[in-house]
Amino acid sequence: MTTLTVPSAPETRSARDAGAGDRSATRPGSKATRRGNAAAGIVAWVVALLFFFPVLWMVLTSLHSEPDAAGNPPKLFAPLTLDGYRTFFGSASGASPWPPLINSAEASVVSTLLVLCLAIPAAYALAVKPVRRWTDVMFFFLSTKMLPVVAGLLPLYIIAKQIGALDTMWYLIVLYTAMNLPIAVWMMRSFLAEVPPALFEAASLDGAGIVRTLRSVVVPIASPGIAATALICFIFSWNELLLANTLTSTVAQTAPVFLTSFVTSQGLFLAKVSAAATVISLPVLIAGFAAQDKLVQGLSLGAVK
Amino acid sequence: MAVTTVDPPVFPAPARLTFRDKWLAKDGWARRGPLLPALVFVIVLTQLPFVATLVISLMRWNSNYPDDIGFTGLSNFTTVFTDADLRSAVFVTIEMTVVVVLVSLVLGLGVALLLNRQFFGRGIVRTLMIAPFLIVPVAAALFWKHGIYNPVYGLLNGLLTLVHGPQVDWITQYPRLAVDVQLIWQWTPFMMLILLAGLQSRPAEVLEAAAVDGASPWKVFRFITLPHMRRYLELGALLGSIYIVQNFDSVYTLTAGALGTANLPYQVYETLYSANDYGLASAQGVIVVVGSIVIATFALRTVSTLFSEEVSR
Numbered sequence: 001m002t003t004l005t006v007p008s009a010p011e012t013r014s015a016r017d018a019g020a021g022d023r024s025a026t027r028p029g030s031k032a033t034r035r036g037n038a039a040a041g042i043v044a045w046v047v048a049l050l051f052f053f054p055v056l057w058m059v060l061t062s063l064h065s066e067p068d069a070a071g072n073p074p075k076l077f078a079p080l081t082l083d084g085y086r087t088f089f090g091s092a093s094g095a096s097p098w099p100p101l102i103n104s105a106e107a108s109v110v111s112t113l114l115v116l117c118l119a120i121p122a123a124y125a126l127a128v129k130p131v132r133r134w135t136d137v138m139f140f141f142l143s144t145k146m147l148p149v150v151a152g153l154l155p156l157y158i159i160a161k162q163i164g165a166l167d168t169m170w171y172l173i174v175l176y177t178a179m180n181l182p183i184a185v186w187m188m189r190s191f192l193a194e195v196p197p198a199l200f201e202a203a204s205l206d207g208a209g210i211v212r213t214l215r216s217v218v219v220p221i222a223s224p225g226i227a228a229t230a231l232i233c234f235i236f237s238w239n240e241l242l243l244a245n246t247l248t249s250t251v252a253q254t255a256p257v258f259l260t261s262f263v264t265s266q267g268l269f270l271a272k273v274s275a276a277a278t279v280i281s282l283p284v285l286i287a288g289f290a291a292q293d294k295l296v297q298g299l300s301l302g303a304v305k
Numbered sequence: 306m307a308v309t310t311v312d313p314p315v316f317p318a319p320a321r322l323t324f325r326d327k328w329l330a331k332d333g334w335a336r337r338g339p340l341l342p343a344l345v346f347v348i349v350l351t352q353l354p355f356v357a358t359l360v361i362s363l364m365r366w367n368s369n370y371p372d373d374i375g376f377t378g379l380s381n382f383t384t385v386f387t388d389a390d391l392r393s394a395v396f397v398t399i400e401m402t403v404v405v406v407l408v409s410l411v412l413g414l415g416v417a418l419l420l421n422r423q424f425f426g427r428g429i430v431r432t433l434m435i436a437p438f439l440i441v442p443v444a445a446a447l448f449w450k451h452g453i454y455n456p457v458y459g460l461l462n463g464l465l466t467l468v469h470g471p472q473v474d475w476i477t478q479y480p481r482l483a484v485d486v487q488l489i490w491q492w493t494p495f496m497m498l499i500l501l502a503g504l505q506s507r508p509a510e511v512l513e514a515a516a517v518d519g520a521s522p523w524k525v526f527r528f529i530t531l532p533h534m535r536r537y538l539e540l541g542a543l544l545g546s547i548y549i550v551q552n553f554d555s556v557y558t559l560t561a562g563a564l565g566t567a568n569l570p571y572q573v574y575e576t577l578y579s580a581n582d583y584g585l586a587s588a589q590g591v592i593v594v595v596g597s598i599v600i601a602t603f604a605l606r607t608v609s610t611l612f613s614e615e616v617s618r
Contacts, residue, residue, distance in 0.1 A: 041419075044420060044424065048434045052436050054445075055436045058440075074463035118342050122339060125340035131337050146598075150590045151358055151593060154573075177346070256554075269451075270455075280443075281439070284439050284440070284441055295498060300499055
């Protein structure tokens with residue numbers, strides 16, 4: 001310990017490390033930490049199950065018969081059946097859910113592809129060889145995301161009415177593209193910023209133009225980031241209700257809109273409603289769990305990694 | 306990169322100036338080109354509609370009276386603030402945003418602190434926690450309305466029956482609470498994710514040093530974790546506010562704006578659809594935007610500190 005009186009950097013460090021080792025050996029710290037972790041684990045499990053229970057209950061209810069689903073007290077162990085799903089998909093109760101589901105899929109997938117086509121070049125221009133004042137451009141994109149949808153709802157509705165775009169898929173696709181583009185630009189920029197610039201330089205030295213560079217260098221390298229971005233954009237488009245509810249009615253109706261008009265029938269319908277809610281949430285659950293690791297980055301517009 | 310850009314004045318500048326200028330300009334467009342489609346697209350579809358809303362908010366325009374369209378100045382705004390329903394919508398929006406954001410932030414921080422420790426099945430717990438956020442908002446609201454809040458066969462009353470408790474008509478008796486709780490259930494996972502990312506980015510050296518110095522868990526939390534987490538808490542609060550100020554799905558599905566739960570986005574929709582009053586709907590929209598801009602200003606500042614750190618790294 002006398003070395004401490006002559007403080008040269010590496011020695012002090014080793015002295016401190018030694019001290020740390022001593023102390024943790026004498027204190028029962030590690031044991032307490034382990035006990036604390038176990039307690040935290042139990043609490044965490046309880047809280048997580050509490051939060052998860054409504055989801056579980058929704059799926060379980062969707063697999064019960066209508067009388068069992070409407071039981072009070074709840075029948076947790078009632079026999080399982082697919083009747084709820086059969087009623088939902090069979091158009092016995094009215095309109096078939098397939099056109100809205102297909103519309104939703106079309107709007108989400110096509111708008112996501114459009115978003116990627118626009119966002120990848122933009123992110124390249126912002127990350128790899130940044131244009132001047134590129135941070136300002138980034139923050140412009142971000143600020144548009146903070147403008148509530150209702151701010152533009154009315155003009156979008158009036159324009160749609162004037163040009164006959166009400167209840168059409170393409171109008172919804174264009175709007176979803178605009179809605180998700182800022183998120184995609186932020187996410188893609190943060191993914192591209194992690195790629196070593198030397199790779200892009202090599203491409204340009206070999207005489208590759210911008211399109212070529214994007215296609216043969218950027219896209220392959222950034223494919224995990226592109227996939228995560230695509231999944232996030234897909235989720236946002238699939239979930240969207242306000243625009244779809246205002247701008248579509250029968251032809252271009254999406255799944256969320258269909259769901260809101262679903263509960264009109266008389267009698268017991270809880271199993272059917274649960275089945276509908278489960279079916280409509282399934283793509284988002286799959287996409288969300290697939291993108292789990294990048295979810296935070298997407299939701300925080302790339303601000304948090 | 307740095308080496309190539311710090312070009313010492315070896316070139317005889319005047320002789321090459323025009324050529325270099327042209328080359329630079331060309332390069333500028335080559336660089337800017339890929340950015341433009343996205344930029345133009347976003348400007349046309351988000352900025353122009355808002356400008357239109359601003360103009361319409363100053364107009365007398367009800368589609369039921371197509372012959373009576375004109376400029377009225379600020380009278381639509383006066384209506385928003387004098388009409389009791391609309392004023393209540395302003396307060397409901399504020400209350401809902403504040404309550405949902407604060408409660409889910411606190412719950413999210415608690416869960417994130419738990420998840421930041423080592424225990425059995427941590428990955429599964431994280432996955433279970435995220436699930437509520439991955440239920441389509443309309444679907445979640447619809448199931449909560451019928452499967453959980455319903456007075457006859459909802460889960461809450463079902464559980465109360467098991468313990469011989471009273472039966473409650475949740476949505477009718479506690480409409481705002483019902484909306485708030487459903488939203489908190491969906492947004493806590495979001496906060497948890499952001500705060501967990503924050504916790505995991507705490508500098509390991511500092512934590513080790515604190516452990517070496519024998520700091521108590523509370524002191525570590527108070528003097529290291531909280532200051533570090535401040536920005537993440539701010540970010541969670543602000544992003545959450547931006548999304549919840551705009552909430553439409555839950556209000557529309559759970560109560561259809563009845564029982565004093567109508568918030569501004571729902572009011573805008575309602576004014577537009579039922580009253581067909583374009584001028585008034587626009588004025589309401591402008592007010593939502595003004596509120597959002599206040600939040601967004603802070604949000605942008607927070608993001609920009611996190612962002613500049615990343616850039617400087």
